[in-house]
Every structure is written in C-alpha cells, then in structure tokens.
Amino acid sequence: MGDLKIKIGDMQLKNPVMVASGTFGYGEEYAQLVDLNKLGAIVTKSITLKPRAGNNQPRLWETASGLLNSIGLQNVGLKTFIEEKLPYLQKYDTGIIVSIAGETVDEYEKLAQALKKEKFDALEINISCPNVRTAKRMLFAQDPELARQVIRKVRRYYKKTVIVKLTPNVTDIGLIAKACEKAGADAIAVVNTFNGMAVDLKKGVPVFKNIVAGLCGPAIKPLALYKVYETSQAVRIPVIGMGGIMNFHDGLEYILCGASAIAVGAGNFIDPQIPVKIIKDMELYLRENHLGKISRLVGSLKC
Amino acid sequence: MGDLKIKIGDMQLKNPVMVASGTFGYGEEYAQLVDLNKLGAIVTKSITLKPRAGNNQPRLWETASGLLNSIGLQNVGLKTFIEEKLPYLQKYDTGIIVSIAGETVDEYEKLAQALKKEKFDALEINISCPNVRTAKRMLFAQDPELARQVIRKVRRYYKKTVIVKLTPNVTDIGLIAKACEKAGADAIAVVNTFNGMAVDLKKGVPVFKNIVAGLCGPAIKPLALYKVYETSQAVRIPVIGMGGIMNFHDGLEYILCGASAIAVGAGNFIDPQIPVKIIKDMELYLRENHLGKISRLVGSLKC
Amino acid sequence: MFQDKCRILANEPICGNFYRLVLESKSIAAAAVPGQFLNIRVEQGTDFLLRRPLSIHEIKKNSVSIIYKTVGRGTGKLSLKKPKESLDVIGPLGKGYTLSDGKAVLVGGGTGVASLKFLAADLINKQQAAVVVMIGARTREEVLCGNEFSELGCKVEICTEDGTLGFKGMVTSLLKQYLSVMGAHPRVVYACGPMPMLKEVGRLTSHFRIPCEVSLEEHMGCGVGACMGCVVPARNGGYLRVCKDGPVFDAREVAL
Amino acid sequence: MFQDKCRILANEPICGNFYRLVLESKSIAAAAVPGQFLNIRVEQGTDFLLRRPLSIHEIKKNSVSIIYKTVGRGTGKLSLKKPKESLDVIGPLGKGYTLSDGKAVLVGGGTGVASLKFLAADLINKQQAAVVVMIGARTREEVLCGNEFSELGCKVEICTEDGTLGFKGMVTSLLKQYLSVMGAHPRVVYACGPMPMLKEVGRLTSHFRIPCEVSLEEHMGCGVGACMGCVVPARNGGYLRVCKDGPVFDAREVAL
Numbered sequence A, B: 001m002g003d004l005k006i007k008i009g010d011m012q013l014k015n016p017v018m019v020a021s022g023t024f025g026y027g028e029e030y031a032q033l034v035d036l037n038k039l040g041a042i043v044t045k046s047i048t049l050k051p052r053a054g055n056n057q058p059r060l061w062e063t064a065s066g067l068l069n070s071i072g073l074q075n076v077g078l079k080t081f082i083e084e085k086l087p088y089l090q091k092y093d094t095g096i097i098v099s100i101a102g103e104t105v106d107e108y109e110k111l112a113q114a115l116k117k118e119k120f121d122a123l124e125i126n127i128s129c130p131n132v133r134t135a136k137r138m139l140f141a142q143d144p145e146l147a148r149q150v151i152r153k154v155r156r157y158y159k160k161t162v163i164v165k166l167t168p169n170v171t172d173i174g175l176i177a178k179a180c181e182k183a184g185a186d187a188i189a190v191v192n193t194f195n196g197m198a199v200d201l202k203k204g205v206p207v208f209k210n211i212v213a214g215l216c217g218p219a220i221k222p223l224a225l226y227k228v229y230e231t232s233q234a235v236r237i238p239v240i241g242m243g244g245i246m247n248f249h250d251g252l253e254y255i256l257c258g259a260s261a262i263a264v265g266a267g268n269f270i271d272p273q274i275p276v277k278i279i280k281d282m283e284l285y286l287r288e289n290h291l292g293k294i295s296r297l298v299g300s301l302k303c
Numbered sequence C, D: 001m002f003q004d005k006c007r008i009l010a011n012e013p014i015c016g017n018f019y020r021l022v023l024e025s026k027s028i029a030a031a032a033v034p035g036q037f038l039n040i041r042v043e044q045g046t047d048f049l050l051r052r053p054l055s056i057h058e059i060k061k062n063s064v065s066i067i068y069k070t071v072g073r074g075t076g077k078l079s080l081k082k083p084k085e086s087l088d089v090i091g092p093l094g095k096g097y098t099l100s101d102g103k104a105v106l107v108g109g110g111t112g113v114a115s116l117k118f119l120a121a122d123l124i125n126k127q128q129a130a131v132v133v134m135i136g137a138r139t140r141e142e143v144l145c146g147n148e149f150s151e152l153g154c155k156v157e158i159c160t161e162d163g164t165l166g167f168k169g170m171v172t173s174l175l176k177q178y179l180s181v182m183g184a185h186p187r188v189v190y191a192c193g194p195m196p197m198l199k200e201v202g203r204l205t206s207h208f209r210i211p212c213e214v215s216l217e218e219h220m221g222c223g224v225g226a227c228m229g230c231v232v233p234a235r236n237g238g239y240l241r242v243c244k245d246g247p248v249f250d251a252r253e254v255a256l
C-alpha cells in the first residue's frame, strides 16, 4: 500500500491532494457529488473581515483551455464563516485550510487574531487575488517587503501552520517566496491566477469591469509548473502546487517539480471527481512502482 | 474600401498584419503556401552575430491549446543572412523587419552597426528570448536599466525604425516599456513567450534540457492581451501585439487594446493562411462598418 | 444531485437551430423537478472547458430530455453527438419552480419555452392547475413545443415578432392584454426567456400584483453554488447564485 | 506544396492499432514522391493544436493514402473521422528518397513500413529495380503491407520479435545475415522505422559500404522548414531539419 501521508508545517494530511481556494466554496456545495472525507484538505474560499458582495457580472469567461474569473472575493465574511461554515467542515475527516484575504496589513492581522482559537489545520494567506481593486495596483505578493509585513503580523497571532499564496505575476517568484520563508511562513502555495483579459468586440469594451481578470485552467499548466519549480528551488519550506491540474499525471509533474502537495482548482468545475481520482491513481502508482511514500517523489525531477 | 495602412516610426506598412519572429523563418519557407506580397510585414527569425546551432532536442512540446518551444535561436548568422536571406525578402512587396538577438550589449551594437546600411524597414531588438542560457538568469527585458543600455547602443548606429520586443515575464511591463521609450525605441513588440516547462514522467526529467521553455499559442492569448493593454497604457509609441492570434477577432481584440499592428506566431504552423485571412477579414470589417481607417480602432477600447 | 455518464437516446433537430437531446438516466429523472437544469460536459479534452447548463424539458421514467439552441461552440458541438455516445452530466441542479394550484400563466421566449413544458406537466398532473401558455418567438419556424403544450391540456397562445404565426408582437404585450382583462387574474405567472422579456413580465406582474417566478441564466463555473461565478444582483443588495439559489427566483427577489 | 481541404475517401482499421486513411487530392497526388509526408490538421479548435506529420503510403491519380498507428491523442482522434468529412492537409512535404536502379533493400519497422510501399512501387515501375523488402514487427498482427509488397513484385522477408511470423528476431539481424552473404551486395538500402533500428541499419550499411538512406521522425511545428523545431544533429555538427532537409537523409549525413 502506498503511503500518501504528508506533513506541512504542523499539519498532517492523509494525502497531498487539496481543492483550491475559491473553487470549492466552503465544502458543503460539493458534498453531494464528492466524498469530502477522501480529500487531503479543503481550502476554503478566501474569507474577509466583513462579508463581500464581489464584482459585477460578468465574472467568468471561457478561453482556449482556460477560464478567466473576476469574482472579487464574494464571501460570507469572518463571522458567518466561523458560525456556519467552519462547523460544517469540522464534521469531516479532512484537512481544513482557511484562506484569508485583506486589503490592508491590519485586516490580515485582525483575521489571524479572530481565527487563532478556531479548530482547523492551517491558515492560507491569500496576498495574490487579482480581482480586488485597491488604491494601489500592486499586490502584497508582488513586493517582498509588503509580503513580509503581512506574514509577520499574521505570525504574531497565529501559531499553527501558515501557508502564503503567491501570484505568478512577478519577475522572480523565488525572491518573493524567500521573503515569505524568512518572515515565518510554513509553506508557499503557488499559483494564484495569471493576469489576463478579454474583449467584448460587439460592445468594444473589456469583458470584465475591472479590465483584468485571473486566468486558470489547463492553459496555464506549463506556466504554473515552472513557477512551482522556481519556488521550490528558492525555498526549503514545502510548496503547494496548482494550476490546471486535471489528472494524476498533471499532479505528478507538480510533485516532481517540488510540490509537497497539489490543489485542483478549475478542474473541479469540469469534473468534480478529479481530486478523488487523482488520489486513487496516486495510490495505484505508488503500489505498482513500489515507491512506498509519495513524499519520496517530491522534487525528484532529475535535471 | 477600408484603409489598412499604418505607420510605425518611419516604417509605412500596407497593413498591420505581421508574421512573428521565429515562426516564419526567413520568409522563403512559406512562399509556396502564402502570398508574401499580401503581408504587412515579415519579421525574420532573430539573427545573431555568428550562426547559432540552437538547442538539443526536444525543441517543441504541445500543451493544452499551447506550444512550448526551446529552439535556442538557431539561425544562419549575420553574414549569411545579409548575403542570402535578405536579398530574397527584398524581392517582395512587404515590410521587412529584421530581428536581432545578442548575449551582450556589445553584440547588439555590432549587429546594429552591420545592418545599418542594409535595405529593410525596421530593426526588432529581441531582448526577451527565454531559450538561451546565459551566465545570469535575467533577460535584458526584465530590467529597465539593461533594456535601456541595449537600446541606447543600437540607436547610436541604427537611425531607422527600432522596435523592442519585450518579455511578459515581469511584474510590471509598463515600467520596462517606458524605459525603452525613453531610450529611443520607436515601438514595442509584446509579447515574446511566457516561461513554462513540462515534465517527461517516464524518465522523471524535464522535457527540455534547459528546463524552461517558452509558451505561445491560443492558451496565452488572454495573458498576452493584458500585457499589450498594460504596455499601450504606459507608452505613447506604437505597440505591436501578439500572442495566440488565430483569426481576425483575436487580432481586433489586440487592436482595441492598443496594438497598432499585430503578429501571428504559432498560428502560422496551425494554418499558414491565418495572416492573409485576417487581412481580408479586416478589410471586410472596415468596409461593412464604414470605419475608414484601421488606425482609428487602435486603442479604442471603452473602459 | 448526481454525476452520471448518460447514454444519448436521441439528439435531433426539431426546428430552426433547436435540437432535442434525450439522455438515459433513471436517477436524474427520479430526482428532477421543473425548473432545474443539467450541467453537461460537451467534450472530453480541454477545448470546451466548462460544462454547459441546460434546462430540463421533460422527464420519463428512465430519461431526461432537454431542448437547446445552437448558439456557439459548445452547443454546436453538442448537436453533432450521436445516439449511443455518452455524455458526462451533473444534475438535477438548482431550485425549481414552486408548484401552485389554480390558474397559472406560463410565459416563454426562445429556448425558455422548453423548461416550461416540464412545469406545465407537473402543474396539470400534480396540481390539477389550469394552465395558459404564452409562447413567444421571432418567427413561426422558431415556435417551440406548441403541440406538446396542447396535448398536455394547456391553453396555448402563440406570438411571433414578425406575425407569421399567432399574435403579432412581443409575448409580453400578449401577457399585458391578458392580465388587463377583468377576472383573468391568474394565481401565478411563471416566466422563462431573455432578460428584456423577464424584466417586462416582472414589471407587469408587480403592477397587477400577481406572484411571479422567473428563471434566469448566467455563465456558470461550478453549477453547484461553490464558485460565485453565476450571480445576479438581489433586490436587497448583494448577489444570488443562479445555479443554487435559482435558476428560478421570485421576481421580487432579484433586480431584473 | 499545397494546402488543401481533402475529402476523406476511407479511414479504416487494417490491423492492430493501424489505420489506412485515403484522402482525395489530385494536386498532392501529382506532386508527391516517395518519402514525402503530409502535415494534417486533425481537429479545428485549439485542443489538437499542431498538425500531425504522416508519411505518404500510396498515391493514385486522385488520392493519397497514409497508414498510421494510434499512439496518442491526435492519431486517436484521427481514427474517429468518417468518410466525407474533410481534413486540412499540407503536402507533399520534405525531401524524399533518391530513386536508384539495380537491387535495393528496403528495411521497415513498425509504421515505417508504410512509406516504403510508395518507394517500392516507384523503384519497380520507374527504375525496374529489384526490390527486397524486410518487414519488422513485434508480432504477426502488426506486420504491415506484406501482400502489398508481394503484389508489386518485391521479394518480401518478414521478421517478428516474438517469432509468430517469419524470421524470429530483429529485422536488422535479418539485414545483417542478408548483407553477409557473398554477392548479395545491393546497390542501396532504404530504411524507415524506429531510431534504434535506423542506427543499426546505418552501422551495418556503413560496415558493408553500401549507400543507405534513412527516413527520420521528429516533433514538428511548421513542417516547412521555418521554425527549426524538428532538427536532428548533422554528422558534421549543427542541425538538419527533418521536415525540409529530410525526412529522408543519407545515413552518413546525420548522427543517428
């Protein structure tokens, strides 16, 4: 029997296959189609201090093998999340990773403070959402110093596992990842969506009100894979890889490139069985190849 | 009759549809399939001072709606280019844009110097090829100061139209584009390929010997389009847009986002008729919509 | 809610660019209620990435059928599928119509007519309701399901914009005329069709103080309420999910 | 070199995972020479982005045929195409075999056998050559075109790795035996098949000092010599393009 168990920070997971933030709601939405108990971990939609209504329509746009989204972080807000959504997830035997997002360092700090006593496995700091218009165009994840500030503040309150989710929209993701590692992050999640756009030619306007939206799906896999490789080369802490994963083979590519765990995002929309299938195929693969532990494959790419 | 004529620097083109560097050889390879006289311009394969053998196999890898390449700038070198390839192109009634690439500022300077007396329409400085391993990992196009140095030197010798081709693999392409504009570039070509990779799972090795390769094709269209938009917002000089253009609609999206001209790259492999079809459809579109000049549409996106 | 590999029992053009697709699925047929939809994966591979949401038009014991119009790449591809091939289907999804007894008016435009058939069947068979159906189309070739409604025992009113069949004009003009007649007062109006039609139906029913349910469309990611991609503005601020809180909404809930 | 929308005249399984595809095209048929290939767009859309290069197996007045093995997504999809559908084809492409008279030995492995049929036909019909064909396959079900070669008047030698038909072993062992016989000395050896086979053929022919042409494969972008994607190392350094300088090379030109 293959051993799929992995450890990220203090978090022990029964397998390295997660569902990515924003693509799996708060878990319950998929419970009728997917056995949540099988998943390594569920990363929740990013939570903000106050409920967020999100962006105007349109929010989704299909592209060649990809999906542009501009949800704008619509979520129930911290209070409802703790009172209604978290208890639901806690009923399942799966890792719970709570994703948080803020517009200021202060907001991240407050979120960490409020969540520190709640029962879940890890906090994922989303400092890379391209779909929220803030005063400055820069994301926290585009500047090592800004990233560091957020992580330091969160770390002060939150002592369990902290994952930082980075944007691929940077010249050198290794640089940012290193800054996060130094600031105390336990793991790096790579990638959030790539900046993209589309045009509504009939009206001569951008499809999305914010102009920019985030591209995900199979189209970005070669790009995201390289970002994961770069990140894992730059840091010692575990990397969680994602971007266009549709099957076990895709996932294995990420693991070889240095991902200790992988997450399925848009793939859930196309086929909600993908994460569970990957877990099954992963087990089979380990067994057939007498590999023992999945962790042995992490970063095993021969270059 | 729609007027497709455009001007970039001193270069007058009969239409704004080009074929992108590296995807159309030196023109002659496609002459049996495509009427070269119809094209707005042909951008040659990037030329280096000495002939280059290029990278080991594999050099190409198909991905979801995309193509990774790692050619490594195989080209005939400056001398053969001037003696054999350029004269061939000069027989046609189409714009000729000579792309040059170097590993040092000095090489670009020498190329510009050697080409300054030759008869063609514009020089495209490729400072963004991801497939050449140099000592430093950084590309000229990833640093405003490095980009500036190259352009200054080239400008000193080459007085006709200078186009700078940028990489999308940067945090803020507007910043780099502005530096190029200031340094004297007449136009910016966006984008070269996105950094990506693939894994050969059977062997557990990266598909490409250099690990990284460049992604192009429809997969990148939403990303490249946004880079073109960002660039055109940042500079006053014309922008030449490319990335996954497969038909007139794709091209028109680029034009609305600020591209004065567009280039077809990988699209030529899939269907060599794409550039000519785009030109035909563009003419039709102008006529049917009584728009007069294509130049009126440049940057006409209503935001 | 199930995810099933459904065998195609039939996939045929009916008129204009409209097709009827019949899918084998006991479980979906047993669970479905009028107004719900299926989310169909048109192709394996990554070129048609997202599933296409399509309303349930009719159920039989072992099958579910839909009526779709070929408007783009996905529906175009769908129309090429042959019987015996299989499709990956998730459904039934969403919140359907609230069945009411008494007199009901069903207003449908374009493909919106299709989902009203399932509703009419249930209203008549389960609620013994008296059903008037108003079918709007651009032209006579695009009038959908007229006979099917008649056979169910509905009173059918047809409207074409070009006057080639039935009443000439918009289906909403017909509705207005109908509601203006003294005593016509139906217990409820159900509407499914393009947004401008729904807007006007909402306005009219609000004016005549008649409860109204509308079925909405939005581009979808997940189809199950997880991604927040398919939202419509709620009347009281915020957004509602078409896939989960709808596609059928009380007309007063949503900002039409 | 043409770009044609070619009607499919036939597309049928022949044995194992091998299919024969017959495409209507007068212009390509008229221009083609043995060893050249077609570059076929398998699907519209962007999911099968690149064209697939496939060797010409036979020409008739109005048609070109190829034999392909379903090894991946593209060839799998191709096998589903039906007669009367059309394919976007570019061809004939590349540099073919140099026709020689006298005695020729043709060595083919796997699908490589297919392109040798066109060659054998021309050698016999145009050069009155005496042709010996050595067909290698894993097992008897995968032996391609044996009868076709016999009918042309070739001497056919069959080799299977598992010994289920003909000589047991590698086709190169057979070639070695053949060349070792005094007086067998053919004027030229042509080979098409997997790289290890070609390597060994190259070694043997060089040892026996017999001219040899080999047909190579590489992943292709443009197929016309423009992208430098399909290169193979030249013996004297640098690279040669399979699509333009080949696919047929003098065995001494390339580093096998």
Ligand SMILES: Cc1cc2nc3c(=O)[nH]c(=O)nc-3n(C[C@H](O)[C@H](O)[C@H](O)COP(=O)(O)OP(=O)(O)OC[C@H]3O[C@@H](n4cnc5c(N)ncnc54)[C@H](O)[C@@H]3O)c2cc1C
Pocket (backbone or CB within 6 Å): A062, C037, C050, C051, C052, C053, C054, C055, C056, C066, C067, C068, C069, C070, C071, C072, C073, C074, C075, C076, C111, C112, C114, C115, C216, C217, C218, C219, C220, C242, C247
């Ligand atoms: C709940 C619901 C029920 C529907 N019921 C029916 C029905 O019974 N019959 C019918 O013909 N159509 C129905 N539609 C509309 C149908 O989903 C679209 O026509 C279809 O998705 C178009 O796909 P395409 O690939 O042909 O078009 P394209 O424009 O090529 O599609 C591109 C993308 O946009 C999405 N999209 C385009 N138009 C719509 C739309 N109107 N609604 C949602 N997504 C869209 C597609 O799903 C795809 O992701 C329904 C839509 C919803 C939301």
Ligand SMILES: Cc1cc2nc3c(=O)[nH]c(=O)nc-3n(C[C@H](O)[C@H](O)[C@H](O)COP(=O)(O)OP(=O)(O)OC[C@H]3O[C@@H](n4cnc5c(N)ncnc54)[C@H](O)[C@@H]3O)c2cc1C
Pocket (backbone or CB within 6 Å): B062, D037, D050, D051, D052, D053, D054, D055, D056, D066, D067, D068, D069, D070, D071, D072, D073, D074, D075, D076, D111, D112, D114, D115, D216, D217, D218, D219, D220, D242, D247
């Ligand atoms: C000049 C030439 C002639 C050929 N003639 C024949 C023939 O007559 N019969 C036959 O069965 N096969 C032939 N091949 C091989 C054939 O091109 C591949 O089997 C085919 O491209 C595989 O496509 P796929 O989508 O099924 O495989 P996938 O592995 O899914 O393809 C992925 C990508 O890799 C490329 N690729 C994969 N294998 C090869 C290969 N061996 N050569 C080139 N590209 C490859 C594909 O074209 C595609 O771009 C020839 C190849 C070349 C270069």
Ligand SMILES: Cc1cc2nc3c(=O)[nH]c(=O)nc-3n(C[C@H](O)[C@H](O)[C@H](O)COP(=O)(O)O)c2cc1C
Pocket (backbone or CB within 6 Å): A020, A021, A022, A023, A045, A046, A067, A069, A071, A073, A099, A126, A129, A165, A191, A192, A193, A215, A216, A217, A218, A220, A242, A243, A244, A245, A263, A264, A265, A266, A267, C221, C227, C229
């Ligand atoms: C509809 C949608 C909503 C998303 N919302 C979030 C979010 O709230 N927080 C976050 O960190 N990432 C969010 N993402 C990004 C995904 O978690 C993931 O990083 C990205 O989609 C790449 O993976 P994929 O290609 O597998 O989808 C969202 C993605 C999609 C498609």
Ligand SMILES: Cc1cc2nc3c(=O)[nH]c(=O)nc-3n(C[C@H](O)[C@H](O)[C@H](O)COP(=O)(O)O)c2cc1C
Pocket (backbone or CB within 6 Å): B020, B021, B022, B023, B045, B046, B067, B069, B071, B073, B099, B126, B129, B165, B191, B192, B193, B215, B216, B217, B218, B220, B242, B243, B244, B245, B263, B264, B265, B266, B267, D221, D227, D229
């Ligand atoms: C095989 C190949 C070779 C290329 N070689 C060059 C090159 O030599 N110089 C250059 O500036 N760009 C080169 N490019 C990049 C293209 O010019 C273009 O910028 C890129 O492919 C994006 O456009 P596309 O998506 O339409 O292909 C090459 C691209 C491909 C696919």
Ligand code: FES
Pocket (backbone or CB within 6 Å): C219, C220, C221, C222, C223, C224, C225, C226, C227, C228, C229, C230, C231, C241, C242, C243, C244
């Ligand atoms: S489609 Fe995802 S919430 Fe409705």
Ligand code: FES
Pocket (backbone or CB within 6 Å): D219, D220, D221, D222, D223, D224, D225, D226, D227, D228, D229, D230, D231, D241, D242, D243, D244
């Ligand atoms: S495939 Fe482009 S040069 Fe051969």
